[in-house]
Amino acid sequence: MSSDLLQRGKNIKLAIFDVDGVLTDGRLYFLEDGSEFKTFNTLDGQGIKMLMAAGVQTAIISGRKTPVVERRAQNLGIAHLYQGREDKLVVLDELLGQLNLSYEQVAYLGDDLPDLPVIRRVGLGMAVANAAAFVREHAHGITTARGGEGAAREFCELILRAQGSLEAAHAAYL
Template identity: 75%
Template sequence: MDTIDLLTRAKAIRLAIFDVDGVLTDGRLYLLPDGSEFKTFHTLDGQGIKMLIRSGVTTAIISGRHSTAVAQRATALGIHHLYLGHEDKLIVLDELLHKLQLSPEQVAHLGDDLPDLPIIRRVGLGIAVANADAFVRQHAHGVTQARGGEGAAREYCELIMRAQGTLNAAQAAYL
């Protein structure tokens, strides 16, 4: 995933956006008899997001589904902006660009399916997870080696941090 073009694009990123189902999770929906659901998240992804936030990059989640589990996970990780139940993700992107006074080139998005494609095509760094829909992978700037829910978000975070020169310091803090 580390090509010169990706690193150049990643250097300008000030806002990193994440989809949830298929990106921060493996894409499976676990529905319980009472109508509630549960999701599983990978700790590698969570640590990557925390490091990215500490490096000074603003974070957001945009998901088409409402989920208490996602809201709890976002709070635990310190995600700055949370948008649940938004199927038209470009509306949310425009709101974030305006609110944060950013250009599309300063934004990255990690996605996996067709609802993510408009943002992936519009932002400065659009990344698809390894098991994303083939059409989405074809239009992304890059594709992670890891699958969604299995470390893809960590790769995405580390790419941005590597490009911005903050990854080594973030890792060294654990030595």
């Protein structure tokens, strides 16, 4: 973990996640009746919960809209959910105005081109290991884990470590 990433993570007050390819493996599953399902990693969910317990707010911004994501956000207690929003930078600006935060206080984890404007704008913009190559090139850092396979947990723990909260988060379970 680079000192630059730890420095960037120190002042994060809001962590934002893309869904497809970040909180999931990026595959879309459609049933015959038109409904869809996604699989989420429990390690990622626990990381998000630890981050929130440490006082970092969380949000999801997704270009797609599905009830499954709404249910996942509710299960985790993620208060800020934006679905069906292709221009994620516009959503970021709305959210920052609402929460009275600056770009430098935001961390974002994404995987594809629609995420890139936000990744480049925020204080800590990261890509998952299997993100599009162009996105990885422009991110501040890249997780070792792939999307849907613990990348969000890694991202959360990086922020917790940068803020000196990771040991306390782990100690709560000892």
